[in-house]
Amino acid sequence: xxxxxxxxxxxxxxxxxxxxxxxVVAPMCQYxxxxxxxxxxxxxxxxxxxxxxSGMVTLEATAVSAVGRISPGCLGLWDDATAAALSDxxxxxxxxxxxxxxxxxxxHAGRKASSAEPWNGxxxxxxxxxxxxxxxxxxxxHLPQETAPTELSLADIAQIxxxxxxxxxxxxxxxxEAVELHAAxxxxxxxxxxPISNQRSDxxxxxxxxxxRFPLExxxxxxxxxxxxxxxxxxxxxxxxxxxxxxxxxxxxVQLKQAGAQFVHISSxxxxxxxxxxxxxxxxxxxxxxxxxxxxxxxxxxxxITEPEQAEGVLQRGDADLVALARSFLYxxxxxxxxxxxxxxxxxxxHQYWRSLPREAxxxxxxxxxxxx
Numbered sequence: 001x002x003x004x005x006x007x008x009x010x011x012x013x014x015x016x017x018x019x020x021x022x023x024v025v026a027p028m029c030q031y032x033x034x035x036x037x038x039x040x041x042x043x044x045x046x047x048x049x050x051x052x053x054s055g056m057v058t059l060e061a062t063a064v065s066a067v068g069r070i071s072p073g074c075l076g077l078w079d080d081a082t083a084a085a086l087s088d089x090x091x092x093x094x095x096x097x098x099x100x101x102x103x104x105x106x107x108h109a110g111r112k113a114s115s116a117e118p119w120n121g122x123x124x125x126x127x128x129x130x131x132x133x134x135x136x137x138x139x140x141x142h143l144p145q146e147t148a149p150t151e152l153s154l155a156d157i158a159q160i161x162x163x164x165x166x167x168x169x170x171x172x173x174x175x176x177e178a179v180e181l182h183a184a185x186x187x188x189x190x191x192x193x194x195p196i197s198n199q200r201s202d203x204x205x206x207x208x209x210x211x212x213r214f215p216l217e218x219x220x221x222x223x224x225x226x227x228x229x230x231x232x233x234x235x236x237x238x239x240x241x242x243x244x245x246x247x248x249x250x251x252x253x254v255q256l257k258q259a260g261a262q263f264v265h266i267s268s269x270x271x272x273x274x275x276x277x278x279x280x281x282x283x284x285x286x287x288x289x290x291x292x293x294x295x296x297x298x299x300x301x302x303x304x305i306t307e308p309e310q311a312e313g314v315l316q317r318g319d320a321d322l323v324a325l326a327r328s329f330l331y332x333x334x335x336x337x338x339x340x341x342x343x344x345x346x347x348x349x350x351h352q353y354w355r356s357l358p359r360e361a362x363x364x365x366x367x368x369x370x371x372x373x
Contacts, residue, residue, distance in 0.1 A: 003315040004308070005345030008055065008322060010178070010262040010298070014227030017177050019055035019101055019322075020348065022315060023336050026265070026302050026326040027058045027105040027180070027233075029074060031117040036066060036076025037085035043093055050097030052329050053336020053347040055322075057100055061107040061182055062086070064163040068108035068188070071117050072130050077106070077167040087174040098348035103178035105233065106167050106222075108160055110188030111136035111149040111197070137191050137198040137205065137214075143273055157204065157214060160188070164218050168226040178229035178262075181219060185270030189215045190235055193252070194244040194271045212252050216259065223260045231263035231298075232256055236287035239268060239275040246290055253295035265300040265324060266291050282310060289319040300324045308339035340364040 009018040032041040049057045063069040063076040076082040090102065109115075114131040115122055124146040125131030135156065136149035152160070168179055183189035191197040192214045198205050204214050215232070223230055236249040253264050266288040269275045277283070284303035292299035301320035305311050311323040328335050340347050341357075346366045354365050 002312060002343040002345050004312045004323065004339060004343055005347075010229040012178075012227060012229045012262055013223075013260070017101060017229045021053075021055040021336070021345065022322040023054040023056075023311070023339065024103075024300055024322050024324040025049050025052065025054045025057040025329055026300075026324040027060045027182075028326045028330070029060045029070060031071050031073035033073050033075045036063060036069065036074070036078065036082040038075060038082075038089040039085065040089075042075070042086075043089045046090060046093035047096045048333050049329060050093055050100050050102075051350060051353070052333055053340060053349070054100065054329070056103055056178065058103040058105055058178075058180060058324075059090075059176075061105050061109075061187075062167070064106055064108055064167040065160070067113060067132055067135065068110075068160075068163070069113055070107075070109040070187075071115050072125075073117060074109075077104075077170055078163065083170045083174070090174065090176075096350070098350065100348075101177040102175075103180050103229070104171050104176050105180045105182050106164055106171070107182035108163070108188040110134065110191045111140070111142050112186050136188070137200055140197060140199065142186065142197075142271075151200075154202075161214075161218050161221050165221050165225055168222045172226055172228065176228070178231070179222065179226055180265060181215070181222065181230075181232045183215050184233045184235040184265075184267045186235075186272070187270070189218065189232075190244070190271055193234075193248070194238055196238060196240060196243045196272050208248055208251065212248075212255070215252075216255060219256060219261065220259050229262040231261050231265060233265040233267060235268045235270055236266050236284070236291060237268050238271050239277050240272045243272065246287060249287070250291055250294045253291050253297050257295060257297040261297060263298040263300060263322075264291060264295070265302065266320075267302055280304065281306070282314065285314055285319050289317075292318075292320060298322070302326070308342040311339065312343055337364060 005021045134149040139148045139151045238244045288301035302324040
């Protein structure tokens with residue numbers, strides 16, 4: 001029996017959240033918002049993802065403040081206007097798809113904010129080109145040629161925590177079932193974790209306990225107001241000597257579990273241009289396996305997992321509890337359907353699409369009302 005197509009349940013404070021299968025759409029920045037507001041692009045994009053056959057869809061990195069955006073086009077959730085736009089487009093997309101749990105990734109970009117879109121180089125933008133001043137744990141730029149960020153004061157840190165809390169509350173009010181806090185890929189929470197980017201001398205820098213303090217404070221503050229499934233995406237290693245390590249990721253995951261986390265989503269890298277990433281199929285899966293085995297916390301594996309048999313193998317070996325894919329869903333919008341055909345699984349789908357299967361394919365569609373399968 002395919003593990004990929006067995007349900008998975010998160011035991012959240014507000015009650016269990018059951019995913020119909022163990023395929024997760026990972027967050028993918030679209031750089032297509034205007035003043036942080038979702039629009040027609042997001043409506044079409046989210047509708048496609050919700051019809052993909054996945055068990056849960058994670059919305060892209062969503063900034064908790066305007067200065068926390070990665071780029072001027074990044075999605076936001078920091079005021080009534082951004083909340084209304086996100087809620088309206090998400091609710092319309094959900095009406096055009098089977099019931100699929102939605103997770104939102106809440107983020108602050110820190111020193112990697114104010115950047116151009118990837119297709120425009122992705123570098124820090126000066127004010128003359130629409131950029132804005134950036135902030136970080138320490139006044140250290142990501143790239144040597146970039147303008148250094150402003151070191152956050154204690155008051156600034158408290159405000160950013162409040163911003164995360166408010167965004168989580170807004171997420172709850174619009175019916176989003178899960179929240180993922182972004183502590184990976186060199187963004188603000190990761191910047192606090194890594195000694196490469198965090199060289200503070202106060203209670204938020206130096207030792208492991210100090211460097212994890214702010215991400216844990218944010219997690220606990222969000223946990224206090226959000227009763228759905230809550231987790232964190234973590235870069236398990238910086239891939240740089242002297243950087244954040246797998247052992248530290250495991251230790252942080254243990255503390256997150258104790259603080260009420262339902263999951264960790266294990267990625268890697270992003271905090272330093274000196275990183276040496278050994279790219280290859282499933283290159284991050286061993287990191288997820290170590291975190292799962294040593295922390296006991298539900299773990300997502302992600303990274304160059306592209307084929308159904310790969311995803312199934314990750315689960316069959318016990319390397320992770322769920323498998324996340326991102327760009328594969330852009331290239332093959334019905335990846336979940338293809339996986340169901342390959343692994344003898346089943347998916348919910350809109351009835352308008354039922355006749356789309358190739359004649360030689362076994363029927364994979366299920367419908368709650370008529371039991372089509």
